[in-house]
Amino acid sequence: MEFFDIAETWSREAITAAQIVRLRNTVEQAMKSPFYGQRLKEAGVTPGSIRSLDDVRRIPLTSKDDLRAQYPDGLICVPKSELVRMHASSGTTGTPTVVYHTQSDLNSWADLMARCMHMVGIRREDVFQNMAGYGLFTGGLGIHYGAERLGCLTIPAGAGNTRRQVKLVRDFRTTVAHIIPSYALYLGAALRDEGEDPAELPLRIALIGAEPHTEEARRRIEDMLGLKAYNSYGLSEMNGPGVAFECVHQDGLHVWEDAYIAEIIDPATGEAVPDGEVGELVMTTLCRQGMPVLRYRTRDLTRFLPGECACGRVHRRLDRILGRADDMLIVKGVNIYPMQVEQVLMGFPEVGQNYLIVLERDDFRDVLRVKVEIRDEYFEEDMRKLHGLRERITRRIHDEILVTPKVDLVQHNSLPKSEGKAQRVQDLRERPAL
Amino acid sequence: MEFFDIAETWSREAITAAQIVRLRNTVEQAMKSPFYGQRLKEAGVTPGSIRSLDDVRRIPLTSKDDLRAQYPDGLICVPKSELVRMHASSGTTGTPTVVYHTQSDLNSWADLMARCMHMVGIRREDVFQNMAGYGLFTGGLGIHYGAERLGCLTIPAGAGNTRRQVKLVRDFRTTVAHIIPSYALYLGAALRDEGEDPAELPLRIALIGAEPHTEEARRRIEDMLGLKAYNSYGLSEMNGPGVAFECVHQDGLHVWEDAYIAEIIDPATGEAVPDGEVGELVMTTLCRQGMPVLRYRTRDLTRFLPGECACGRVHRRLDRILGRADDMLIVKGVNIYPMQVEQVLMGFPEVGQNYLIVLERDDFRDVLRVKVEIRDEYFEEDMRKLHGLRERITRRIHDEILVTPKVDLVQHNSLPKSEGKAQRVQDLRERPAL
Numbered sequence: 001m002e003f004f005d006i007a008e009t010w011s012r013e014a015i016t017a018a019q020i021v022r023l024r025n026t027v028e029q030a031m032k033s034p035f036y037g038q039r040l041k042e043a044g045v046t047p048g049s050i051r052s053l054d055d056v057r058r059i060p061l062t063s064k065d066d067l068r069a070q071y072p073d074g075l076i077c078v079p080k081s082e083l084v085r086m087h088a089s090s091g092t093t094g095t096p097t098v099v100y101h102t103q104s105d106l107n108s109w110a111d112l113m114a115r116c117m118h119m120v121g122i123r124r125e126d127v128f129q130n131m132a133g134y135g136l137f138t139g140g141l142g143i144h145y146g147a148e149r150l151g152c153l154t155i156p157a158g159a160g161n162t163r164r165q166v167k168l169v170r171d172f173r174t175t176v177a178h179i180i181p182s183y184a185l186y187l188g189a190a191l192r193d194e195g196e197d198p199a200e201l202p203l204r205i206a207l208i209g210a211e212p213h214t215e216e217a218r219r220r221i222e223d224m225l226g227l228k229a230y231n232s233y234g235l236s237e238m239n240g241p242g243v244a245f246e247c248v249h250q251d252g253l254h255v256w257e258d259a260y261i262a263e264i265i266d267p268a269t270g271e272a273v274p275d276g277e278v279g280e281l282v283m284t285t286l287c288r289q290g291m292p293v294l295r296y297r298t299r300d301l302t303r304f305l306p307g308e309c310a311c312g313r314v315h316r317r318l319d320r321i322l323g324r325a326d327d328m329l330i331v332k333g334v335n336i337y338p339m340q341v342e343q344v345l346m347g348f349p350e351v352g353q354n355y356l357i358v359l360e361r362d363d364f365r366d367v368l369r370v371k372v373e374i375r376d377e378y379f380e381e382d383m384r385k386l387h388g389l390r391e392r393i394t395r396r397i398h399d400e401i402l403v404t405p406k407v408d409l410v411q412h413n414s415l416p417k418s419e420g421k422a423q424r425v426q427d428l429r430e431r432p433a434l
Numbered sequence: 435m436e437f438f439d440i441a442e443t444w445s446r447e448a449i450t451a452a453q454i455v456r457l458r459n460t461v462e463q464a465m466k467s468p469f470y471g472q473r474l475k476e477a478g479v480t481p482g483s484i485r486s487l488d489d490v491r492r493i494p495l496t497s498k499d500d501l502r503a504q505y506p507d508g509l510i511c512v513p514k515s516e517l518v519r520m521h522a523s524s525g526t527t528g529t530p531t532v533v534y535h536t537q538s539d540l541n542s543w544a545d546l547m548a549r550c551m552h553m554v555g556i557r558r559e560d561v562f563q564n565m566a567g568y569g570l571f572t573g574g575l576g577i578h579y580g581a582e583r584l585g586c587l588t589i590p591a592g593a594g595n596t597r598r599q600v601k602l603v604r605d606f607r608t609t610v611a612h613i614i615p616s617y618a619l620y621l622g623a624a625l626r627d628e629g630e631d632p633a634e635l636p637l638r639i640a641l642i643g644a645e646p647h648t649e650e651a652r653r654r655i656e657d658m659l660g661l662k663a664y665n666s667y668g669l670s671e672m673n674g675p676g677v678a679f680e681c682v683h684q685d686g687l688h689v690w691e692d693a694y695i696a697e698i699i700d701p702a703t704g705e706a707v708p709d710g711e712v713g714e715l716v717m718t719t720l721c722r723q724g725m726p727v728l729r730y731r732t733r734d735l736t737r738f739l740p741g742e743c744a745c746g747r748v749h750r751r752l753d754r755i756l757g758r759a760d761d762m763l764i765v766k767g768v769n770i771y772p773m774q775v776e777q778v779l780m781g782f783p784e785v786g787q788n789y790l791i792v793l794e795r796d797d798f799r800d801v802l803r804v805k806v807e808i809r810d811e812y813f814e815e816d817m818r819k820l821h822g823l824r825e826r827i828t829r830r831i832h833d834e835i836l837v838t839p840k841v842d843l844v845q846h847n848s849l850p851k852s853e854g855k856a857q858r859v860q861d862l863r864e865r866p867a868l
């Protein structure tokens with residue numbers, strides 16, 4: 001097998017050894033900012049006190065609000081004249097989170113991104129069309145620099161203008177596209193509407209990310225456009241794209257552990273969850289000079305997939321993002337994520353598009369009720385079959401979340417219709433008086 | 435004085451010597467494309483046959499239509515796997531012109547752009563905000579790479595969103611902006627409308643280009659925003675920005691003659707015009723591997739400014755772009771550009787916004803009539819003063835274009851109003867029967 005970077009061939013021991021050294025360097029670098037200088041001092045963390053990887057847990061967590069409070073430049077760790085790039089997330093509130101890069105940071109970022117692309121078989125002979133917007137959004141310039149580093153002929157098409165995108169793909173024989181999943185589906189549908197077969201485009205690979213999407217959406221993109229679509233994970237606080245990426249086995253996203261420490265914590269307690277359980281992803285940069293970030297709470301829910309990947313890389317694999325930490329529910333003292341329930345439901349062909357999770361309180365016990373719309377053709381079946389279906393759904397949900405739900409099968413169109421973002425959860429429990 | 439590149443200190447002899455060597459190499463490289471292979475063979479031009487700089491005139495001119503006819507890849511001179519970037523001009527017709535770059539081409543381009551920025555005093559301590567759109571348009575990525583090469587903290591803001599642009603400038607103490615002239619005026623006016631003084635922004639330098647604009651517009655931008663605005667000239671066929679740029683003396687744009695050969699030709703005959711006369715700019719790349727372009731007709735009208743620049747650089751200076759070659763008029767056998775007449779008129783405070791050039795034929799002689807609206811306060815003056823004004827205008831136009839016009843002074847609002855692009859020329863001459 002071909003690798004882009006020697007770090008792809010490292011053993012677990014080599015990764016751990018590198019992580020410890022780099023974490024020490026990162027702590028030393030981070031201390032140069034007023035924010036981390038103070039934080040680490042309070043926590044009693046010095047570079048020398050990092051002796052094993054477990055010592056990362058002695059470092060306090062960093063939240064998005066911490067970054068916002070340091071706006072615009074409280075986290076810079078180098079003389080300002082050494083900074084060459086700034087990116088900012090627009091965010092939903094007024095204050096953006098800002099990330100600064102030195103030239104060496106940009107080089108590492110481009111290397112990581114090029115490694116991701118190389119991993120799925122992209123080579124310098126490929127023609128790469130970037131259909132993501134450029135600017136402060138890290139997805140555009142981030143993948144652009146990776147493609148150029150890999151030596152692909154890069155077409156900086158930017159977002160939108162479907163007619164032109166298709167003309168560029170055809171005229172320049174584009175083989176690889178960076179495209180947002182919903183736009184991939186739109187583009188395919190637009191071509192079909194004109195009586196054309198989108199699978200006849202020369203595209204062979206799509207890099208998809210920046211937007212949560214299901215496995216089903218990925219398969220539809222692959223079938224419609226006749227290509228392999230690979231999931232990308234990144235966030236601007238950790239550079240942007242290039243943090244974790246699927247290999248050709250499409251079975252989880254390898255997170256580049258030579259450049260990041262990834263942890264999964266319980267969003268309620270901040271403690272590590274047992275290996276393989278779902279929780280909030282926490283990330284630490286290991287190679288960034290301009291603005292290192294320690295134990296950043298991504299708010300993204302995922303888990304480490306168990307076992308070794310068939311590709312041979314030991315960099316651990318993250319499951320696709322299962323939701324946002326803010327969506328977490330605590331039921332009978334157990335953390336539950338609506339996306340887990342949804343994933344189970346979508347595995348049943350009898351289940352329609354709509355469902356609702358209702359939390360109730362029966363005396364002092366939590367009850368998790370799941371109302372599920374059943375497709376008409378199944379709803380007509382005899383009661384015994386429906387009973388069997390309900391039992392199977394109940395069991396599968398219990399296996400996933402370790403709480404036994406009450407499942408109600410309801411008729412198509414009987415649950416409240418969602419306009420825009422679906423409301424999937426109703427919490428009817430009384431809050432305990434404080 | 436500080437220079438970014440040793441080539442800025444070269445003498446005329448050193449520039450000429452480098453141009454001859456690089457022209458030979460460029461001819462050798464260009465011959466690898468089918469188009470130039472054929473063209474140069476027909477013209478009997480080989481690398482060895484280039485002995486002096488005058489030999490450049492033995493190379494056939496390349497037009498925009500030539501580039502379009504080679505769409506999409508008839509001008510590539512390296513194995514395709516060596517290409518890393520493609521840019522395309524949208525153009526007004528269906529077929530874009532496409533330019534390809536190798537990594538070494540991108541490096542040279544970034545160096546040239548960084549040299550331009552360094553020349554006007556921009557340093558790595560500066561914060562640079564790119565207010566131009568990214569994507570296939572060369573202005574965005576072109577200047578972005580130059581700023582990063584120079585080591586400025588680069589904020590890839592992209593175009594539009596005035597409120598956010600202003601917030602970024604304020605919060606990150608942006609000192610240098612790349613901004614389209616009309617948008618600079620818009621942004622200043624928008625701030626004034628909110629009762630703020632745009633001159634209080636931390637901006638100290640604006641790079642303006644991509645759009646023809648007058649000296650008056652530049653001065654307004656400078657006064658309004660309280661900064662120095664420097665003119666940039668470039669076109670995608672010659673990379674994009676970084677071709678010619680003003681130095682701090684703001685007296686013409688130094689064209690980087692170590693990287694380009696610039697000629698001024700008569701657009702009607704294709705022959706060189708006498709030194710200092712207005713004509714069409716023709717450019718040859720000297721450092722490009724992926725897609726060299728020989729003697730490209732830019733359709734832009736300008737002239738070489740005479741004399742040495744106070745900055746000491748001997749790279750010749752182009753006048754600001756005076757119009758498009760397609761606007762050229764031939765009157766009494768002399769080439770005339772409406773912009774030349776406009777420049778003279780704008781030098782008279784008595785002259786209003788509107789004027790019209792009318793070409794007539796009197797027997798067999800061409801007559802150039804210039805109708806000029808006079809501001810009301812001057813129109814009321816006595817006839818003798820108006821006669822004097824007319825004579826002065828007539829003389830100044832003659833000095834500029836070497837043809838004596840008939841000048842009519844008319845009242846404000848008496849010429850046809852222009853909606854959108856002004857119609858400045860009426861040709862009432864009968865075409866000779868062929």
Ligand SMILES: [Zn+2]
Nearest residue numbers: 247309310311
């Ligand atoms: Zn793998």
Ligand SMILES: [Zn+2]
Nearest residue numbers: 681743744745
């Ligand atoms: Zn100068």
